[in-house]
Amino acid sequence: xxxxxxxxxxxxxxxxxxxxxxxxxxxxxxxxxxxxxxxxxxxxxxxxxxxxxxxxxxxxxxxxxxxxxxxxxxxxxxxxxxxxxxxxxxxxxxxxxxxxxxxxxxxxxxxxxxxxxxxxxxxxxxxxxxxxxxxxxxxxxxxxxxxxxxxxxxxxxxxxxxxxxxxxxxxxxxxxxxxxxxxxxxxxxxxxxxxxxxxxxxxxxxxxxxxx
Numbered sequence: 001x002x003x004x005x006x007x008x009x010x011x012x013x014x015x016x017x018x019x020x021x022x023x024x025x026x027x028x029x030x031x032x033x034x035x036x037x038x039x040x041x042x043x044x045x046x047x048x049x050x051x052x053x054x055x056x057x058x059x060x061x062x063x064x065x066x067x068x069x070x071x072x073x074x075x076x077x078x079x080x081x082x083x084x085x086x087x088x089x090x091x092x093x094x095x096x097x098x099x100x101x102x103x104x105x106x107x108x109x110x111x112x113x114x115x116x117x118x119x120x121x122x123x124x125x126x127x128x129x130x131x132x133x134x135x136x137x138x139x140x141x142x143x144x145x146x147x148x149x150x151x152x153x154x155x156x157x158x159x160x161x162x163x164x165x166x167x168x169x170x171x172x173x174x175x176x177x178x179x180x181x182x183x184x185x186x187x188x189x190x191x192x193x194x195x196x197x198x199x200x201x202x203x204x205x206x207x208x209x210x211x212x
Contacts, residue, residue, distance in 0.1 A: 032070070034059075035054065053071060059108075060084050079121050080168075084128045127157050
């Protein structure tokens, strides 16, 4: 149970079994982060093997703290990171802590990027997805401050691009003219449907096939 394992260290095997008979010839890509990462389907692209190490409901702090357990032992060539919304969605509950929530989120994402590159991996860090339309039952517990915080953290994520760190701007791919997830891509307030992930994978395949 995650209540007895707050980082979810037992959620995944430390090292997966081979995904194919020729796994040693494939480039290993690891998805890492929260439920949005956990739900991210592997694209169909030759020469790559995909392992998913996302865990639903995790904050960026939880992800950063479990990186050495779930990613480092895999020796991935590429790490795809999507995390942060579970931090920022708490702002309506703790408005007086907004500044520290945003700051901690940025710091944790930076740590994940640095740990990935320290492994010698290329990190593809995704901007935080936009949220969908807020359902009536959640409007009392929501605030426009969440979207503003997502924008702020995404500006920071875009600043992390450098050698070994590539930004996949998922927000721009998914957001409509109102800054929410395009209705054709949204499953619910926080999650994408298959069409949303198909859009992301079109860009991800392009990124992967340009990595040397």
